[in-house]
Amino acid sequence: MMKETYTTHNNHPVLVNMARAYQNDHFIAQQVFPEIIVDTDMLDVPVFDMSVFKLPAVQRSLYSDANLLESNVTYQTIKLEKADLSVLIDRKELQTTTYASDKFKALMQLKTQKVKGAKEGVLLSLEDRAARAVQDLKTYDPENTLIITSDASRFDSDSSDPHGVIQDCKKIVHKKIAREPNTLTLSWNVYTTLKNHLQLRSFSSCNRNTVNIETLKELFEIDHIFVGKALKLNDGGKLESVWNSNVVLAYQPDFQSVCKPAFSQTYRHRDYPYATEYWIDNEKEVLAIKYGDLLKMKIIGPEAGFLIAGTLNEKSQTHDK
Numbered sequence: 125m126m127k128e129t130y131t132t133h134n135n136h137p138v139l140v141n142m143a144r145a146y147q148n149d150h151f152i153a154q155q156v157f158p159e160i161i162v163d164t165d166m167l168d169v170p171v172f173d174m175s176v177f178k179l180p181a182v183q184r185s186l187y188s189d190a191n192l193l194e195s196n197v198t199y200q201t202i203k204l205e206k207a208d209l210s211v212l213i214d215r216k217e218l219q220t221t222t223y224a225s226d227k228f229k230a231l232m233q234l235k236t237q238k239v240k241g242a243k244e245g246v247l248l249s250l251e252d253r254a255a256r257a258v259q260d261l262k263t264y265d266p267e268n269t270l271i272i273t274s275d276a277s278r279f280d281s282d283s284s285d286p287h288g289v290i291q292d293c294k295k296i297v298h299k300k301i302a303r304e305p306n307t308l309t310l311s312w313n314v315y316t317t318l319k320n321h322l323q324l325r326s327f328s329s330c331n332r333n334t335v336n337i338e339t340l341k342e343l344f345e346i347d348h349i350f351v352g353k354a355l356k357l358n359d360g361g362k363l364e365s366v367w368n369s370n371v372v373l374a375y376q377p378d379f380q381s382v383c384k385p386a387f388s389q390t391y392r393h394r395d396y397p398y399a400t401e402y403w404i405d406n407e408k409e410v411l412a413i414k415y416g417d418l419l420k421m422k423i424i425g426p427e428a429g430f431l432i433a434g435t436l437n438e439k440s441q442t443h444d445k
Contacts, residue, residue, distance in 0.1 A: 150353040150354045151247045151248070151250075151251045151354055152251070152254075152309070152350040152351070152352050152354075153247070153250050153251045153253075153254035153255075153390075153421065154390065155307075155348070155350045156254050156258060156307075156309055156350060156372075156374075156388060157254055157388045157389060157390040157421040157422075158376055158380045158386070158388070158389055158390065159380070159389075159390045159392055160380050160381065160382060160389055160390065160391050160392070161392055161393075161394050162204075162391050162392070162393060162394065163393070163394050164393075165203065165204040165393060165418060166201065166202065166203045166204065167201070167202050167382070167391065168199040168200070168201050168202070169199065169200060169202055169382045169391075169424065170197045170198070170199055170382065170383065171197070171198045171199065171200050171424070172197075172385040172425060200424075202391055202420050202422060203420065204391060204392075204393055204418050204419055204420045205418070205419065205420055206416065206417070206418055207246050207249065207250060207416070207417045207418075207419065208246065208414060208415060208416030208417065209242045209243075209245045209246050209249075209414070209415055209416075210242060210412040210413065210414040210415075211238040211239070211241050211242045211412070211413050211414075212404070212410050212411070212412055212413075213234065213235070213238055213410070213411045213412075213413065214409070214410055215408070215409050215410070215411075217234065218231070218234070218411065220234075221234055235401070235413055238413040239399050239413050239415055242399075242413060242414065242415035243397070243399075243415045246415055246416075246417060248354060248356060248366075250417075250419075250421065251352075251354045251366050252354075252356060252366050253421060254421055255352065255354075255366045255367050255368075257388075257421065257423055258309065258372045258374075258388065258423070258429070258431070259367070259368055259370050259372065259431065259433075261431065261433065263423055263426050263429070263431070264426050264429060264430070264431050265426065265427065267296060267300075268296065268297070268300075268426065268427065268429060268430045268431065269430070269431045269432075269433065270289070270293060270430070270431070270432045270433070271433045271434050272289075272432065272433070272434040272435055273434060275437055277289075278434065278435055278436055278437050279314065279317050279318060279321065279435045279436060280317050280435075280436050280437055281437075282321075282322045282323075284321075284323070285323065286318060286321060286323065286324065286435075287323060287324065287327065287343060287344070289432065290308075290344050290371070290373070290432075291344075293305075293373055293430045293432060294345075294373060294430075296430060297373060297375065297427075297428065297429070297430050300427045300428075301375060301385065301425070301427055301428050303375045303385075303428070304345075304375065305346070305373035305374055305375050305428075305429070305430065306346060306347040306348060306374075306375055306376060307346065307347065307348045307349075307350065307373070307374045307375070307376050307387075308340075308344060308346045308348070308349045308350070308371065308372070308373055309349075309350045309351075309352065309367075309371070309372040309374070310349065310350070310351050310352070310367075310371055311351075311352050311365055311367035311368060311369055311370065312351055312352060312353045312365060312367070313365065313369055313436060314369055314370070314371060314435055314436065315351045317435075317436060318335075318340060319334045319335045319336060319339075319340070320334050321335075324339075324340070324343055327343055337349050337351070346373075348376075352365070352366060352367030354366040354367070368433075369433075369434070369435050369436035370431060370432060370433050370435060371431075371432040371435055372429060372430070372431055372432075373429065373430040373432070374387035374388065374428060374429040374430070375387055375425075375428040375429075376388075385425055385428065386424060386425055386428065387423065387424070387425050387426070387428040387429040388421070388422065388423045388424065388425075388429070389421075389422055389424055390419055390420070390421045390422075391419060391420045391422065392417070392418070392419040393418040393419065395418075396416065396417050396418040396419065397415060397416060397417040398415075398416050398417075399413070399414065399415050399416070400413075400414050400416075401413050401414070402414065
């Protein structure tokens with residue numbers, strides 16, 4: 125692990141603004157785990173159970189005692205975790221900026237490139253963490269999972285019924301939480317399969333050879349659809365999709381709060397993310413640009429989600445690059 129030796133690193137205002145402004149639409153972790161800003165690195169959040177749907181007694185006789193709403197809320201402790209990455213700039217790289225007509229602009233462009241690279245690395249790691257969590261069968265109750273084993277039922281078969289499958293899964297979630305899932309997370313492979321599916325094209329009111337995100341929202345009656353496009357290098361040195369051939373249905377409230385039931389949330393400290401720079405040696409030969417975050421992604425209501433696995437045949441599971 126690299127040791128920071130030369131100076132205490134504080135937030136670099138310009139780098140912070142650059143880091144926070146940079147986004148990559150290939151990453152969907154922040155949509156799958158909506159953000160809640162908190163002021164501490166540890167907090168207690170309520171655990172919601174079926175008692176929130178219990179019908180309370182509201183009728184009361186004149187002069188009788190007031191009705192009380194029973195509350196059996198329990199709490200779980202959430203501890204935020206650091207996620208950071210540094211990218212190095214050698215003095216020779218820094219010296220190249222001194223020959224530019226606008227030295228300051230050239231220097232900031234170099235630092236911007238580095239802080240974007242650091243943020244990209246952190247975002248990819250968080251994306252992989254999010255994908256692993258929501259695609260893990262152990263996350264859900266058995267009733268909230270479906271593993272498609274028949275080739276004829278997989279979504280890349282013209283005889284399959286993706287519309288019926290998704291509607292049935294929505295009903296299961298509704299029976300558990302009295303809310304319909306309003307988000308749908310797909311891998312790129314599954315999305316490209318669905319938008320060309322014969323059944324969905326026949327359902328579509330527009331005369332097109334394919335359907336798009338907005339059409340799928342209408343057909344599935346889903347408010348939000350997220351498509352995971354991120355790639356990573358596997359242990360064999362080959363690119364593979366971060367998101368597997370799965371479909372994740374989930375309920376998320378329109379406005380996130382620790383007091384509202386939801387499938388998943390990200391708790392991020394108010395002072396983060398940050399960016400800074402520091403020399404890693406006393407001779408000032410190598411400058412490090414660091415991007416850091418303090419957050420916790422947490423599935424807080426697994427009963428509000430549903431995982432559909434095995435949606436594609438193995439031969440179809442290649443990323444369309």
